[in-house]
Amino acid sequence: MNTGDMAFILIASALVLFMTPGLAFFYGGMVRRKNVLNTMMSSFFIMGLASALWVIVGYSLSFGGNTGGVIGTLKWVGLHGVAIDVAGPYSSTIPNLAFATFQMMFAIITPALITGSVAERMSFKALFGFIVLWSLLVYYPLAHMVWGEGGFLGSVLGSVDFAGGNVVHISSGVSGLVLSIILGKRKGYSIASYRTHNVPFIILGASILWFGWFGFNAGSALGANGLAVHAFMATNTSTALAMLSWMLIDVIKQGKPTVVGAATGAVLGLVAITPAAGFVPIWASMIIGTLVSPICYFAMSVIKKRFGYDDALDAFGCHGIGGMWGGIATGIFTNTSINSSAKWDGLIYGNYHLFVAQILSILITIAVAIIGTIICAAIVRIFTPLRVSESDEKIGLDITLHGENAYPAFNGLD
Numbered sequence: 350m351n352t353g354d355m356a357f358i359l360i361a362s363a364l365v366l367f368m369t370p371g372l373a374f375f376y377g378g379m380v381r382r383k384n385v386l387n388t389m390m391s392s393f394f395i396m397g398l399a400s401a402l403w404v405i406v407g408y409s410l411s412f413g414g415n416t417g418g419v420i421g422t423l424k425w426v427g428l429h430g431v432a433i434d435v436a437g438p439y440s441s442t443i444p445n446l447a448f449a450t451f452q453m454m455f456a457i458i459t460p461a462l463i464t465g466s467v468a469e470r471m472s473f474k475a476l477f478g479f480i481v482l483w484s485l486l487v488y489y490p491l492a493h494m495v496w497g498e499g500g501f502l503g504s505v506l507g508s509v510d511f512a513g514g515n516v517v518h519i520s521s522g523v524s525g526l527v528l529s530i531i532l533g534k535r536k537g538y539s540i541a542s543y544r545t546h547n548v549p550f551i552i553l554g555a556s557i558l559w560f561g562w563f564g565f566n567a568g569s570a571l572g573a574n575g576l577a578v579h580a581f582m583a584t585n586t587s588t589a590l591a592m593l594s595w596m597l598i599d600v601i602k603q604g605k606p607t608v609v610g611a612a613t614g615a616v617l618g619l620v621a622i623t624p625a626a627g628f629v630p631i632w633a634s635m636i637i638g639t640l641v642s643p644i645c646y647f648a649m650s651v652i653k654k655r656f657g658y659d660d661a662l663d664a665f666g667c668h669g670i671g672g673m674w675g676g677i678a679t680g681i682f683t684n685t686s687i688n689s690s691a692k693w694d695g696l697i698y699g700n701y702h703l704f705v706a707q708i709l710s711i712l713i714t715i716a717v718a719i720i721g722t723i724i725c726a727a728i729v730r731i732f733t734p735l736r737v738s739e740s741d742e743k744i745g746l747d748i749t750l751h752g753e754n755a756y757p758a759f760n761g762l763d
Contacts, residue, residue: 350434351442357573358447364564365454369396369461371561375554375616376465378547379609379662383745384469385546385755391464391473395480399457402484404428407456408449410485411492412439415499420490438498440571451568452492459488459517465664466525470535472737473750478729479528487524487721491516491714501713507692507703508710509683511580512569514624514676515714522669523718526660531726532736534659536743543661548608555612559588562619566626576688580626584619587626587638591618594642613667617641620671625679628691633682637675645670673711680707 373392377385399407406426414422425431428449437445460480467476494500495510502508502515510516535543545551566584570577595614596606621641622634629637649666660666680703683695693703726735736742741749748754 350436350444351572354440354442354572354574355444355447357577358443358451358568358571361564361568362447362451362454364561365451365568366396366457366561368454368558368561368565369393369458371554371557372458372461373554374550375558375612376468376662378550378552378554379465379545380468381543381745382546382756382759383747385550385747386753387473387746387750388464388468390751391468391471391476392461394477395461396457398477398480399460399484400453402481403449403453403456407484407489408452410489411456412437412449412452412497415493415497418499418501418505419494421493421497439496442572448571451571452496455513455517455565456484456488456492459513459521460484462517462521462664462668463525463528465662465667466522466529466660467532468661469746470661470736470742471528471532472734473746474733475729475735478732479725479735482725482728483524483721486725487520487718488516491520491717494713495710502710506706506710508676508706509628509679509691509703510624510676510710511627511679511688512566512623514672514679515710518620518623518668518672519676519711519714520718522665522667522672523715524722526658526665526669527719527722528726529660529665530658531723534657535661536739538659545609551609551612555615558619559615562588562623565619566623570627576627579631579687583626583629583631583634584622586631587622587634587641588615588618590635590638591615591621591642594639595646598642598646613663614642617645617667617671620668621675621678624672624675625682628679628684628688629682629695630684630687633678637678637682640678641671641674644674676707676711677704680704 373389377389380388409423409425410421413425431445431449433444433446437448439448494502495516563581567577567581592611592614595610599606599610618638621637645666648670649663681696683691685691685694694700696704
């Protein structure tokens with residue numbers, strides 16, 4: 350084993366954990382004053398819940414053995430047998446427990462992304478139960494299918510996902526869309542103005558996400574090596590181009606660049622490069638980042654309006670659509686000389702096999718997310734309403750669900 354790789358993975362794990370508070374600020378700044386604490390808490394509490402679930406059963410079901418290519422086994426329940434001085438099956442240079450720690454941070458932020466779709470109207474009690482079930486029925490199986498030993502999407506189908514295009518972004522984005530449709534629109538959605546209440550929060554959150562994402566993507570190399578360096582640079586390049594691309598869209602559409610738009614574009618660039626960071630050339634990351642902003646802008650401004658769903662903070666428009674584009678782009682631009690774990694070069698090099706595998710993996714991920722979300726919501730609503738009452742929604746979820754006020758000196762209308 351390698352002490353440098355161990356140190357690198359522990360630092361990367363801490364960076365990925367830091368992304369969840371960053372997401373809380375990013376989402377919190379976008380909602381109205383009366384719901385900011387609830388929105389931030391909806392991300393923050395998952396740091397505790399998902400960590401506990403991961404230690405108890407999550408790591409074992411995701412990475413402990415293989416059952417039909419769909420789920421792991423229970424051999425590592427409670428992390429029993431996960432060694433601190435022996436490498437596991439996923440890396441020869443770091444302890445199995447270090448890998449489990451790194452992957453735990455992915456299991457934390459992924460369900461937190463869903464909360465952006467259902468902000469300002471979902472019961473906290475229902476959200477708690479939903480996250481537990483969703484982790485068991487959607488996240489752990491997908492993590493195993495993509496990254497686990499003998500997983501169907503990775504080992505059998507041959508698709509690749511460097512740091513979570515399918516597992517993290519498409520799964521959470523699609524699940525957020527389905528759950529938002531099940532919940533229904535916020536009261537007065539068609540006529541009320543839902544303006545962001547704290548733009549500095551949004552900038553802070555996007556900056557933390559950008560910073561932490563280096564652990565997310567570079568850390569997925571599982572070692573302090575050249576592949577990590579490549580993923581780091583590809584990540585930053587895509588993010589930079591996506592931000593500039595969204596700023597250009599703002600100038601064309603509104604005559605001036607917006608701060609919220611720049612932050613949104615940066616996050617889109619991070620999302621799109623996630624599955625591709627360790628597989629595509631740096632020049633391809635420029636294309637991926639440049640194109641993700643207009644693709645997602647179209648989804649947020651045209652498709653969302655056309656179908657009328659209330660994806661409150663555009664979790665689907667950002668993570669769902671952005672993750673799909675990233676997965677498709679991986680099938681186009683992957684070069685096996687960068688990472689030999691890919692079985693084939695991408696479409697641009699004259700080989701269609703990986704491109705087809707990427708499309709199939711995306712479709713399977715969408716199906717798992719849709720079916721799993723419907724099942725989870727159906728189970729939760731047996732025990733508690735999914736949505737808060739109309740009066741609670743009107744007053745605000747900070748007071749009604751948590752008994753707190755983010756801005757106690759503020760007496761204006763919201």
